[in-house]
Amino acid sequence: MSVENYSTLIIGSDIESLKAAYDLAVIGHRVILVEEGRELAPSLLKMETLPSGVKSVHAFHPLLMAVYNHPNIDIVTLSKVDEVHHSKFGFTAIIRQEPSFIESSVCCFCGKCRDICPVDINGGKKPLYYLSTLGIPRTFFIDKREDPPCKKACPLGINIQGYLALISKGKFVEALELVRESTPLAGVLGRICTHPCENECRRGEVDEPVSICRSKRFISDYEMRVKKPSYSKLKIHRIYKEKIAIIGSGPAGLTAAWELARAGYSSTIFEAMSSPGGMLRTAITEFRLPKDVLNEEIKAITDLGVKIVTDTPIGKKKPIESMFEEGFDAVLITTGAYLNKKFGISGEELHGVQSCIPFLRKVNVGKKPRVGNITAVFGGGNSAMETARTILRLGAKEVHVFCWRPPEEIEADPYEIAMAVEEGIEIHYLTSPIAFMGTNGVLKKVICVKMRLGSLGPDGFHQPLPIQGSEFEKDIDMAVIAIGQEPDLSFLSKDSPISVSKRSTIYVNDAYHTEQKGVFAAGDVVTGASTIVQAMGAAKKAAFSIHRFLRGEKWEEGMEDKSIKEPIPSIDPETRKVPRNEVPMLKTEERIHNFNEVELGFTKEQAVAEANRCINCGICSGCRLCESACGEVNAISHSSMVKYMECNFQSLISPKKVDEKFLGRLPPERIFCEEELEESITDLDDAVFLGAGLAGRVAAFLASKMRVVPKVKRKSFHFKKGIKIGVFLCTCNETIGNKEILGELLKFSSSFDDVVCARIVNSACHPQGGEEIIKIINEKKLTRVFLGSCVCCSLDMICTACNDQRLRLKRNLFSIYGLNPSIFEMVNFKNFFNTRSSPVSSVVLDSAKELLEAALVRARSLKKLPSELTQLEKTVAVVGADLTACHAANELERMGHHVFLIDEEVKRENIPEKTWNKIAINKITYHSGAEIISISGFMGNFCIDLKDGKSTKIIVSSILFSNEVALANIPFLGNLSKKAFSHLPLPGFQSFYLWSTGIPGIFQIVIPDKPDFSKKNLPGEAAAAQVSALMGKMKIREKNIVAWVTKELCRGCGNCEEICPFAGVEIETDEMGRKYAQVIPVHCQGCGACLSVCPTGAIEILHKTTKHIDDIIKVIMK
């Protein structure tokens, strides 16, 4: 992790923080801004209206964009400072950043993610949203919450809401793919899972839970029926050489093998029986789980490279220890629980009394064992029900189930019980056998006893107790005991280090590691008999643990997602009730005599309707459809996690309140805060003032400290002659126009002789798109480039509606790759298409062609834009020596400026001795009692004529007037004397700039009327920051929008000087005595008002000359 060095760490991104950051950055300090929220300046988004009538968000937008894009400012959103400590550099902060899931630095805001999102919350709201199109960063946000209860309840962590959302939009294949990220056995689980998810489903709070399990079955069926299985789509990213042996091919073994295969390991499953599947094959009967579904899903696992070796029991002949000798690096035991429990009552050995697992196995390998006429099954679990229903299908006349628990505490799924009862099976609750009786070793009857409920046991169930004297007899000729199983651990050797519990389960730690190194165990062999999905969930984790073990990593590290997520919202009380869809099934008489699958599965319409019942209580479902929709831009990642970064800093600005964690850790002089002003800050102007003041204070403080060298990346530009045009059309990730129109436009542009190449770019603001453009420019040696995207111009300016994407594109092309902006003609094609009622029509195509043609006309006549680099001297005159001005002078001096303090009369009495002494100590040139004769010149070169005894001429870069000076009385000369001072402060838009006048480089302090603000020198510091920031700015700012005078055409009428609001034009006289206009580039703002009053066309703005505009009018009005 590289640690960046910053001068200042700023907390928060409200206006005061942003203002401070901006001023410090332009002065030349590197700044890092830590914002807790998702966007900058969250308070601005309230769309407050300023007195000027402009919404604050618009007024500040260009300035916020400037902050966001300043090379000296790094901004981290969704972040908090976790810890601060002293370090070699000064101080080090550890910043914790919550995941944003969408990488704003590459997002092109095309909106495809939102369009494809299948989740509709409360009738149409999407979990993908943006707060404002003017937001910074301008990107979508994903409302990701805590996992919904269904997902939490699933031991496999299947993304249930996700696949339901996909089903609801008919995306069945994608839904199955999503399920397969968690389990290979979708078809199996969709039939026989005990679905703990449905118990937790929040739809249940409204009416009934969503039929989650059978929805999964539908997508699995859909794939088998409609299209070829898509398992091949799963990618294995890397291959490891280690091999793993898995003992037992039941649901746990299969799951582990699949997970390991996907992680890149080859594994071999050893199965004692002749075909794989374990309990899935032997204990689940065809009428619930057809064998071809199981076979298909096992095949998918073996297709991934998993080897299954059948008829190979592990035990004496082939002990676990031999696995390592055979070259396996780890062993996973998933042998399940096969040993049947017994009642331990008399008669259990009689012929006719059986255990359920061997009985079911016989049936499931295709045999048809003989059954009795009146049969009884003992037990209350799902396997008891399964056994009873199997016996019925084999021809028994009567099937009774005896269960010692009451109906409400029975273990079997209510659904399974209902199915059994429907088929005619009689269930006797609270009944337990006490003896089997028989003659000649053959079962004849059973003696049972009725039970009553005792006290609540430790397992949460009532302990059934026999009722004395309630014994009764029942004639039966077959009994199957299905009261549970326990693991058969006979395969472990006697001296095995693996320890075993009393319940004959294997002991493992949290990482599923047994006490023998490299041997893991999971599933029923660890927990005792449980459910299939639980065993699979454990196996999945065990597989991951094996991966960590083999890679030498610890199990605990980085496992859980530490990000702070909002809890899921409560359910809308308006939610309409919709009954649960029931799965169609065979009629009772059609099913009880055969082994055909009873459930037929949802129809397509049912599946969609059922999925639509999901209320999407988890907001974002994490289905990842948006990830794939994002495509080449690749901005979305649902698996983002919390990030930590370290940065060094020298000072801390926390404008309104300091977090306690800083207080003890940083010396107080390095913390800059105005806590007592918090209540006085009532509007945006106050906030700007506070920010400026803090910036000035920090800049003065830092001036004496080590300075952090800012990063400025600039490469030289080339402007070549000769016309070779390249046309690039950005599709904004395939959302602008359509293929047809873009194809036509490319064809049209190629029809011009000087167009060398015409290309489509997927996303020009993406670094990849930028690289593509550069590559082609270099390859084809292009000298002019037309780019149709969302970018309006190639200039280095930021307007009210400029945004992240546009600035990013310009930054990539011009600052990072070093292209010359002069060779570019850019047209906002995206907006053109967005403002057409239909994107495909001949009218639209014609207009687009006109736009393109006009752009090409202009591209041919592009001129090299001026890009002057003006370096200003650090000299400043402070006029009027009142208290604030004296403070400002002192601070400016500390920041390294040469300061002239000018005062008409000496007014020492208002100024404390301390301040005055500083002025004397500092190298401030003090002109007391001096009269200003005239001020002329321009920013960077103001000339002040003084009379203080003798006449003195001072040349300064900028002038700061104190509050007391009446600017109207100042004898300005030449163009400076014009309208410039009628506007102070500048209107609406520029409220980020404090105290500037109409003339760049001249400031006047306006002391706020809140007395609090004048405490602690804040106004003086703010003024110093403004002046200093301007100086810093002129060092890096290159202007390419300034006006330009052709001297030969100018007749010196002075209209331009008259109209220029910024004193940007001066009338000069040459040696011949001829008058001509001259533009002062540092003043010119590029508005072009002078052009409109020039009678000869001598003055021009090069990036869009009068001829350019005329040409464009000619083409588009054709």
Added chain:
Amino acid sequence: MKMDFKILFFLCNWAPWSCYLEMGENKTPLPGEVKVIRVMCASRIIPAHILKAFSVGADGVLIGSCMDDNCQNLFGPSVVQDHIVNTGELMELLGLKKERLALKKFFPHESEEMAREVEEFLVQIKKMGKSPIAATF
């Protein structure tokens, strides 16, 4: 298919351009008759541009500027206002009605107003009929 009427819409780069882009974000359609051209400031539009537009077949010219108090360049709206008065007089002399030229001022958030103003201007021009110059083409 060619449009019967043609209107040139000059947009200042600041508030009006912001409205136009917002129209795009909201997918508000702009009538096909209206062709847009962006300038740095409304004050940059010289009378010659306006007359040029009519000479090549425009039936109307609409200029979008910022509000008087919100000009980035301080006096843009008043400068263009003067031009419009002068040019309007010229247009009357030329036999074009001065109503074919209009100035509308916008705040940056007024995309809906802009859509409405454009629509109204288009209706007005259609009522006035083809420009006498364009009719000769």
